[in-house]
Amino acid sequence: MLILTTPTIEGKKIVEYYGLVTGDSLLGANLYKDMFSGVRDVVGGRTSKYEEELTNARELAKKSMEEKAKEKGANAVIGTRVAYHNLGGTMGNTIMVTIFGTAVSYQE
Amino acid sequence: MASVKKTLIEKRWAFAAIILGVLVGFLSAYLCIIWHLVIFGFNIMYIVSPLLAGVVETIIARRKYGKSTGAISALLTFLLINIYGWFLPGTFVDPTKEPATLSFITIIAIVLTIDAAFPIFTRYVFTVVVVGTLTRFIGFLVNLPSNIQGTAEAEGKEEIMGPSADEIFLDELNIPLISVPHVEGGKIKKYLGLVTGEAVAEKKESKGRLSRLSTINQTAQIEDMNLGEARKLALSRMLENAKSLGANAVIEVLIDYLSMGGLQGSALIVSATGTAVIVQGTSNLGEKLSGKGSISGMGEKVDVSGVSEKVSDGDESISGIGEKKDVSGVVEEVSGSGEGISERDEQTNVSGVSAKISGGNEVISGMVEETKEKVSDKVSTDDLSNEIGQVLNEKSDQLIKDWELATKNDLGELERYSKKVLRDVDELDKRFEEDKEHTNEKINEIEDRIEKLETPEE
Numbered sequence: 001m002l003i004l005t006t007p008t009i010e011g012k013k014i015v016e017y018y019g020l021v022t023g024d025s026l027l028g029a030n031l032y033k034d035m036f037s038g039v040r041d042v043v044g045g046r047t048s049k050y051e052e053e054l055t056n057a058r059e060l061a062k063k064s065m066e067e068k069a070k071e072k073g074a075n076a077v078i079g080t081r082v083a084y085h086n087l088g089g090t091m092g093n094t095i096m097v098t099i100f101g102t103a104v105s106y107q108e
Numbered sequence: 109m110a111s112v113k114k115t116l117i118e119k120r121w122a123f124a125a126i127i128l129g130v131l132v133g134f135l136s137a138y139l140c141i142i143w144h145l146v147i148f149g150f151n152i153m154y155i156v157s158p159l160l161a162g163v164v165e166t167i168i169a170r171r172k173y174g175k176s177t178g179a180i181s182a183l184l185t186f187l188l189i190n191i192y193g194w195f196l197p198g199t200f201v202d203p204t205k206e207p208a209t210l211s212f213i214t215i216i217a218i219v220l221t222i223d224a225a226f227p228i229f230t231r232y233v234f235t236v237v238v239v240g241t242l243t244r245f246i247g248f249l250v251n252l253p254s255n256i257q258g259t260a261e262a263e264g265k266e267e268i269m270g271p272s273a274d275e276i277f278l279d280e281l282n283i284p285l286i287s288v289p290h291v292e293g294g295k296i297k298k299y300l301g302l303v304t305g306e307a308v309a310e311k312k313e314s315k316g317r318l319s320r321l322s323t324i325n326q327t328a329q330i331e332d333m334n335l336g337e338a339r340k341l342a343l344s345r346m347l348e349n350a351k352s353l354g355a356n357a358v359i360e361v362l363i364d365y366l367s368m369g370g371l372q373g374s375a376l377i378v379s380a381t382g383t384a385v386i387v388q389g390t391s392n393l394g395e396k397l398s399g400k401g402s403i404s405g406m407g408e409k410v411d412v413s414g415v416s417e418k419v420s421d422g423d424e425s426i427s428g429i430g431e432k433k434d435v436s437g438v439v440e441e442v443s444g445s446g447e448g449i450s451e452r453d454e455q456t457n458v459s460g461v462s463a464k465i466s467g468g469n470e471v472i473s474g475m476v477e478e479t480k481e482k483v484s485d486k487v488s489t490d491d492l493s494n495e496i497g498q499v500l501n502e503k504s505d506q507l508i509k510d511w512e513l514a515t516k517n518d519l520g521e522l523e524r525y526s527k528k529v530l531r532d533v534d535e536l537d538k539r540f541e542e543d544k545e546h547t548n549e550k551i552n553e554i555e556d557r558i559e560k561l562e563t564p565e566e
Contacts, residue, residue, distance in 0.1 A: 003302040005360040005383045006289040010296040050368075054306045054377065062302070080302055082381045084366040095368060095377070 001066050002076035002106075009076065009106050018072040018103035023065030026087075027057040027095045057097045058082065065099045074103035121172035129165030129181025133157045137189050147213075154193060154221050158186040186221065283347055285382070289360045297388040300353040302381065305345030308368075309338035309376040333376060339363060342380040355384035496543060503536055 008014070061082075069077050080101035087094040116123075139145075140153035162182030169177045223230040310333070342363070350358050361382035368375050 002299055004299055005302065005362070005381060006299075008289075009299060010290075050308050050375075050377075051306055054308075054379075058304060058306070081362075082302075082304060082364075082379065084364065084377055084379060086366055086368055095366070 001069065001074075003062070003066070003080050003101065004076065004078050005080050007079045009078065012106040012108060014078075014104045014106050016105050018069070018074050018105070020100060021065050021068040021072070021074075021077060021103045022098060022100040023061040023063065023068065024096055024098040025057045025060040025064070027053050027097060054084075054095070054097070057095070058099070061097045061099045065101065069101075069103040072103050073105065075105045077101040077103050119173070122169060122177050125165045125168035125173060125177055126181045126184075128168055129161040129179075130184055132164040133161030133181060133185030133189075136160045137185070151193065153189060154217060157189055158182040158221065161185040190221075283350055283355060284357050285343070285347075285361045286357060286359045287361045289383075291357065291359065291387050294387045296359075296385045298386040300350070300355050300384040300386065303346050303349040303353070303355075303358060303384045304379065304381045305342040305347075305349060306377060306379045307338040307341035307345065309333050309335050309378055335376070335378070338376070338378040339380075342378045346380045346382060350382070350384040353384045355386060357387045358382040358384055496540075496547075499539070500536075503532065506532065 002009075065077065065080075078101060080099060083098050083100075085096040085098065087096055134157070137153040137157040140151055140156065145152050159182070161184075162179040165179060165181040166176055169175065219230075343361075346358065346361075359382060361380060364379045364381075366377040366379070368377055
């Protein structure tokens with residue numbers, strides 16, 4: 001499955017458009033994690049926990065989008081965008097990762 | 109009037125819910141008082157009644173009105189019961205009642221009642237104020253020694269950083285980053301897919317909490333966040349991703365920022381996304397290697413202009429010293445390898461570079477012959493020139509190796525090596541400038557001696 005951010009595939013012909021496909025996942029770091037990340041900050045480490053969680057969430061979203069595209073019979077997703085949204089909460093660390101693109105199938 | 113009546117009819121269940129809630133609240137409070145439901149001297153009506161009122165109101169409102177009315181009755185009950193309990197002596201409901209007094213138990217009860225009435229406010233206090241104060245305090249303790257010892261030193265170090273960090277960083281990239289979907293003049297051979305990278309930018313905590321305490325009510329400055337660092341991290345994570353896929357360029361690079369941390373609000377997520385591709389025959393990317401363009405489209409200042417010119421400059425000064433054979437030999441070798449470059453890697457369009465090199469070399473060899481004539485007439489400075497030749501051989505061998513390496517590897521490698529070569533040549537330049545003076549002195553000395561030797565013969 002080819003996932004691209006570009007609107008076209010150079011040198012290939014897009015034979016069919018299947019429409020929008022999306023995938024999203026939520027990332028909620030809990031209070032304890034937050035507290036410890038705060039302590040780590042102070043001690044000098046980076047908040048790698050958040051970054052790991054972000055990567056996981058993004059991969060999850062990507063996977064679900066890929067599945068949807070596959071179901072439609074596409075072999076590529078073009079014009080893909082990755083967006084991160086803050087869903088708020090008192091600690092503000094509920095983050096939604098969405099990936100959306102256009103499912104297409106292309107030929108050589 | 110008609111519209112008011114209409115809204116009243118529409119909202120009748122909302123009002124009914126509020127009134128019923130208040131009634132239930134007062135009923136429960138009344139029962140609590142007459143049954144003496146007291147725990148440690150504190151009547152449970154303060155907690156139970158507002159909660160009951162809120163629950164009844166919400167249930168009725170949901171069922172009949174369709175949506176929540178916001179627990180107005182709970183707030184009303186809470187206020188009235190507290191006024192009654194704290195300030196009014198028991199006159200009409202319970203004649204024996206005294207106004208409540210402050211004690212440990214009542215303070216906890218007050219906290220609980222406040223939590224029941226204003227949940228968001230207490231959540232804020234507990235999660236943000238308390239946790240924040242705790243982490244600040246721990247951090248203060250941890251950083252205390254360094255704060256006392258030398259914050260001035262650290263600040264001094266930051267001053268001499270030179271150009272901002274990500275410019276250098278982008279210079280050293282061997283995969284070009286392009287923010288448009290199209291590399292003009294080149295053909296995208298293969299698409300490799302989405303690449304992403306994220307990083308969290310936080311408020312810098314290292315500056316010393318003592319100084320931060322005094323600036324607590326200032327607005328945030330851009331320097332307070334380690335944005336540049338986080339951007340660099342996000343980009344390099346994306347590049348790692350692209351490299352592992354075997355890409356030689358990343359197109360449509362987008363950088364996005366998202367605030368996180370809610371009420372605490374001191375962190376940003378920086379994300380970079382792009383499409384990893386293999387680009388073929390990019391005359392634009394190639395040109396930039398031969399020294400015409402800047403390194404990438406992201407606002408570079410430094411360009412590699414005139415690598416070969418520098419080479420020829422360096423060689424000029426070399427030939428000026430009185431190099432006889434070595435230079436021309438080297439020159440041939442270099443131009444040979446240059447031809448090799450163009451033969452081997454026609455796809456990558458390094459031919460521009462090699463042409464430039466060989467062009468430069470022609471100039472050099474011309475210069476060399478000129479100087480050869482001049483020098484050979486004069487005194488023999490063989491030892492010295494041998495020495496110089498050796499140094500030159502070493503350096504140019506390195507140079508040739510570098511070029512060969514570069515052609516074998518991808519364009520990015522070449523880019524890096526060309527910069528290294530540039531540096532080497534500069535070094536050579538400097539060295540030979542020094543040597544030149546030295547040689548001139550020696551030559552003068554020898555000339556003087558010969559004159560002395562010659563005069564007695566005559």
